[in-house]
Structures are given as C-alpha cells and as structure tokens.
Amino acid sequence: YSYNKIAYISYKFYNYISNKYKFNFEIFASSLNTYSNNYCSRCNDIEKLFNSICSYTNIEIATGMYICNPPFSFEIIEKN
Helix, strand or coil: CCCCCCCCCCHHHHHHHHHHHCCCEEECCCCCCCCCCCEEECCHHHHHHHCEEEECCCCCCCCCCEEECCCCCHHHHHHC
C-alpha cells in the first residue's frame, strides 16, 4: 500500500513536453499542482472553484494534446 500522495513530475519535464508537443490539458491535476491552465481533478466539486474543468472520472478525450500523471496508488485508480 502506498501512502505517497505528493510524488510528481518535475517542472523541467513539463516545460520540455509543453515546448515540444504544445499540450493544452492536464489530467489528474489539482489546483495545488497543475502546470496547465486547463486541468481535471479528483474532487471537482471543490476544485471547480479553482478552475478545474471536470472530474477525471468524467473526462471525454477529444482533440488536442493531453498530459497525464496518474496517482501513484492502485487503490485510487481502481476506485475510479
């Protein structure tokens, strides 16, 4: 069981990906750790106050470039 809730991908990587691929949406983000202005979060009922577009359980992938850094916990992923 993993209690690691704050592991992340470095901003250097996000800068590299953003410059190379021009991603415009981040999945599994929150107001505290988003890199993009467009993101979806786990608790959208609260996060929508901070510009979360939707819950990541309800996202419909369309055109564009998305980046996804899922939680490092199988328990969280399996619940959704």
